[in-house]
Amino acid sequence: xxxxxxxxxxxxxxxxxxxEWRNYIVYFAFVGVLIYFSIxxxxxxxxxxxxxxxxxxxxxxxxxMALAMTFVISTGEIDLSVGSIAALSSLVGALAIQAGYGIxxxxxxxxxxxxxxxxxNGLLVTKVAIxxxxxxxxxxxxxxxxxxxxxxxxxxxxxxxxxNFIFGxxxxxxxxxxxxxxxxxxxxxxxxxxxxxxxxxxLATGGNESAARFSGVKTMKIKLMVFLGTGVMxxxxxxxYAGRMNAGRFSFGEGDxxxxxxxxxxxxxxxxxxxxxxxxxxxGSLMIGTINNGLIxxxxxxxxQMIIKGIIIILAxxxxxxxxxx
Amino acid sequence: xxxxxxxxKNISKSFNGIPVLKDVNFSVKKGEVHALMGGNGxxxxxxxxxxxxxxxxxxxDILIDGKPVSIKSYEEAQKNxxxxxxxxxxxxxxxxxxxxxxxxxxxxxxxxxxxxxDCEKKTEKLLEELGVDIKPTDIVQNLGVGxxxxxxxxxxxxxxxxxxxxxxxxxxxxxxxxxxxxxxxxKLKAKGYSIIYISHRMDEIFEICDRITIxxxxxxxxxxxxxxxxxxxxxxxxxxMEFDQAFEWKERAYATDVPPIFEVRNLTAGNVQDxxxxxxxxxxxxxxxxxxxxxxxxxxxxxxxxxxxxxEIYVNGQKQRINNPRNAIDAGLALIPEDRRMQGLVLExxxxxxxxxxxxxxxxxxxxxxxxxxxxxxxxFVQKLNIKTDHIFKQARLLSGGNQQKIVLAKWLANDPxxxxxxxxxxxxxIGAKTEIVEIIREMAxxxxxxxxxxxxxxxxxxxSDRVVVMHDGKIKKxxxxxxxxxxxxxxYAIQGF
Numbered sequence: 001x002x003x004x005x006x007x008x009x010x011x012x013x014x015x016x017x018x019x020e021w022r023n024y025i026v027y028f029a030f031v032g033v034l035i036y037f038s039i040x041x042x043x044x045x046x047x048x049x050x051x052x053x054x055x056x057x058x059x060x061x062x063x064x065m066a067l068a069m070t071f072v073i074s075t076g077e078i079d080l081s082v083g084s085i086a087a088l089s090s091l092v093g094a095l096a097i098q099a100g101y102g103i104x105x106x107x108x109x110x111x112x113x114x115x116x117x118x119x120x121n122g123l124l125v126t127k128v129a130i131x132x133x134x135x136x137x138x139x140x141x142x143x144x145x146x147x148x149x150x151x152x153x154x155x156x157x158x159x160x161x162x163x164n165f166i167f168g169x170x171x172x173x174x175x176x177x178x179x180x181x182x183x184x185x186x187x188x189x190x191x192x193x194x195x196x197x198x199x200x201x202x203l204a205t206g207g208n209e210s211a212a213r214f215s216g217v218k219t220m221k222i223k224l225m226v227f228l229g230t231g232v233m234x235x236x237x238x239x240x241y242a243g244r245m246n247a248g249r250f251s252f253g254e255g256d257x258x259x260x261x262x263x264x265x266x267x268x269x270x271x272x273x274x275x276x277x278x279x280x281x282x283x284g285s286l287m288i289g290t291i292n293n294g295l296i297x298x299x300x301x302x303x304x305q306m307i308i309k310g311i312i313i314i315l316a317x318x319x320x321x322x323x324x325x326x
Numbered sequence: 327x328x329x330x331x332x333x334x335k336n337i338s339k340s341f342n343g344i345p346v347l348k349d350v351n352f353s354v355k356k357g358e359v360h361a362l363m364g365g366n367g368x369x370x371x372x373x374x375x376x377x378x379x380x381x382x383x384x385x386x387d388i389l390i391d392g393k394p395v396s397i398k399s400y401e402e403a404q405k406n407x408x409x410x411x412x413x414x415x416x417x418x419x420x421x422x423x424x425x426x427x428x429x430x431x432x433x434x435x436x437x438x439x440x441x442x443x444d445c446e447k448k449t450e451k452l453l454e455e456l457g458v459d460i461k462p463t464d465i466v467q468n469l470g471v472g473x474x475x476x477x478x479x480x481x482x483x484x485x486x487x488x489x490x491x492x493x494x495x496x497x498x499x500x501x502x503x504x505x506x507x508x509x510x511x512x513k514l515k516a517k518g519y520s521i522i523y524i525s526h527r528m529d530e531i532f533e534i535c536d537r538i539t540i541x542x543x544x545x546x547x548x549x550x551x552x553x554x555x556x557x558x559x560x561x562x563x564x565x566x567m568e569f570d571q572a573f574e575w576k577e578r579a580y581a582t583d584v585p586p587i588f589e590v591r592n593l594t595a596g597n598v599q600d601x602x603x604x605x606x607x608x609x610x611x612x613x614x615x616x617x618x619x620x621x622x623x624x625x626x627x628x629x630x631x632x633x634x635x636x637x638e639i640y641v642n643g644q645k646q647r648i649n650n651p652r653n654a655i656d657a658g659l660a661l662i663p664e665d666r667r668m669q670g671l672v673l674e675x676x677x678x679x680x681x682x683x684x685x686x687x688x689x690x691x692x693x694x695x696x697x698x699x700x701x702x703x704x705x706x707f708v709q710k711l712n713i714k715t716d717h718i719f720k721q722a723r724l725l726s727g728g729n730q731q732k733i734v735l736a737k738w739l740a741n742d743p744x745x746x747x748x749x750x751x752x753x754x755x756x757i758g759a760k761t762e763i764v765e766i767i768r769e770m771a772x773x774x775x776x777x778x779x780x781x782x783x784x785x786x787x788x789x790x791s792d793r794v795v796v797m798h799d800g801k802i803k804k805x806x807x808x809x810x811x812x813x814x815x816x817x818x819y820a821i822q823g824f
Contacts, residue, residue, distance in 0.1 A: 196439060197432060200432065203420060206420075207418035208416075212418060215426075215429040270420075274418065274420030
């Protein structure tokens with residue numbers, strides 16, 4: 001009766017305890033991609049600081065959406081509507097500025113667009129209990145349609161130089177504003193996921209929803225929150241598109257859901273929920289951005305880029321699945 | 327008399343006007359392990375759901391330490407020091423032990439950020455007190471199932487639980503893990519915790535429990551002290567008047583002077599080695615053995631699920647080639663698998679759709695399924711096997727375990743197999759349904775089929791078998807006719823490999 005409870009078989013410890021290379025595959029892959037492009041595209045200026053900063057600028061929108069997507073995927077859900085939200089919010093923001101509401105008006109317009117769509121997604125998933133894949137597949141189409149309809153597919157130019165500086169093309173010293181946006185939100189997201197009760201409950205909900213509920217986690221509220229998160233961040237990403245391109249346009253963010261989900265999964269977040277990493281996501285999206293950039297310099301067109309991105313997603317999930325079975 | 331820590335008095339509950347609990351009384355003393363028993367539908371789980379606030383009783387009182395309490399949600403149950411120990415699905419597999427135990431109750435620092443170090447320290451102390459040899463930072467999914475339950479118990483105790491409810495806690499544990507759990511339960515008992523223990527396994531109940539309360543058809547029947555009662559008394563209370571002598575062996579006559587209807591020669595497959603087996607028409611052969619002795623693997627390879635490496639299989643004297651289950655079915659074999667929910671049924675489909683699945687080609691009219699014929703066959707089996715369902719279109723998942731198992735039986739009987747193989751045919755089934763299933767198997771044998779049964783429940787094996795084959799390490803170690811086996815102990819002895 002006093003014996004120690006110790007004679008249950010524990011699974012054998014992995015041979016390399018503390019170092020599971022699958023968890024770090026994205027870092028190796030990123031370095032590999034950098035080296036590959038540096039060698040093959042060194043003469044075409046891939047490695048210049050100008051181009052590297054360009055990668056950061058081009059990736060900021062993907063990164064912001066991917067940070068929020070990490071939370072959604074960690075709960076075991078998915079949000080396909082981020083690209084469409086970015087498109088609509090770039091237009092709403094641009095229209096608000098054109099109407100004379102200024103930078104703050106543009107910001108509120110863009111972000112609240114994302115908030116509303118995120119709220120719709122979240123409520124449909126939690127209250128009506130429709131799988132998020134279907135909900136956001138629907139809103140992806142509907143919101144995109146809205147974006148095309150609102151100006152009859154015409155772009156809305158933004159002439160406010162301050163807006164364009166803060167949300168896009170500005171540099172503070174040598175540092176692009178878009179890099180600052182990315183870093184600030186990365187830190188916030190990392191602390192939120194790793195260090196707060198909210199983050200813990202996100203991971204718990206994705207790890208085992210009913211157990212989380214029985215532990216007192218309001219899983220429906222958590223899910224609603226993560227969809228609000230992708231909505232808001234996609235709204236902000238739309239404004240960053242607008243700032244960088246000096247206009248709102250319905251075609252912004254097209255196909256971004258593919259890049260964003262690929263970045264998150266590549267980074268090591270489990271598509272099955274319960275495991276998430278913000279740093280991994282950041283590296284994942286930088287890698288996607290680097291691949292995009294490299295492929296453009298190589299002279300490949302959009303269609304070829306899409307093929308490569310699609311293949312990357314499938315490979316990333318295949319690797320993730322193996323890690324799950326381990 | 328000592329004040330009970332928990333009293334449930336005159337609890338009644340109806341669903342849609344159908345009473346499921348009628349005036350039930352149940353009381354638990356401090357520091358006792360109290361078994362709650364009864365067949366499926368006796369009301370055990372409803373009573374526990376009332377105690378944990380999932381349902382509210384229509385009438386009756388719950389008293390904790392003599393004081394009436396109201397429990398309307400699981401949180402309120404926890405506030406009253408009652409905790410349900412769920413099985414392995416109750417933890418977050420991707421989080422650590424400490425993160426699981428303190429989920430939603432983490433200590434936060436002045437910035438509102440989580441203080442994981444604090445949880446880990448508290449968890450370490452808790453685990454040490456309980457004598458559980460795991461680290462707070464271990465990720466739950468990397469631990470064995472036995473540890474999941476202990477983590478769950480540690481979590482309950484950290485929430486000041488005094489009354490723990492355990493529902494079939496050993497169902498996913500190995501023998502060794504079960505022993506560890508029992509010594510753990512004894513330790514909890516010594517510390518003054520009370521445990522409500524729900525299980526169908528009589529041997530475990532007599533080993534670990536102090537008292538047994540028995541419910542039947544939503545009524546309180548009796549509370550017995552374990553040391554003063556015996557198995558027969560308990561079984562009689564559980565099954566009530568319906569109790570027949572199903573678990574008594576009846577010597578049966580079968581043809582011994584004809585060639586065997588089923589024969590296996592030198593079969594080797596995976597861990598199963600060099601099996602030779604002959605079954606006469608109408609004979610029931612039981613396979614006994616410990617977990618991992620190759621019983622299930624033998625049935626799987628005979629049914630073409632696991633590849634056969636060498637050996638021959640004869641049905642009615644005809645040599646059969648069995649590479650997949652389709653071959654096996656065509657050869658006249660049927661397998662009632664071990665796990666009816668995973669392997670036996672499509673739970674979302676109706677009773678009827680499950681039944682006709684193996685015989686679709688027989689109920690076809692042209693290219694279409696003949697509805698009338700398939701309905702007739704299904705209704706026929708529902709009646710013959712006494713399956714309790716409103717109609718044949720009800721989803722299989724809505725039926726009780728015993729009735730689900732009867733659907734699996736019907737599914738294969740409909741195909742009229744020559745050789746019927748059953749793997750743990752009454753696992754997780756209440757005693758009423760158990761006796762019925764045993765009777766159905768006997769009736770099948772009477773029609774001249776060969777029957778091969780694997781069971782870990784020796785009384786059941788002894789009740790059914792005309793001959794028992796004992797497996798050990800993938801080989802047949804011993805073969806005994808039923809008459810040669812005098813007592814259950816004798817068979818147990820053979821199984822242990824002496």
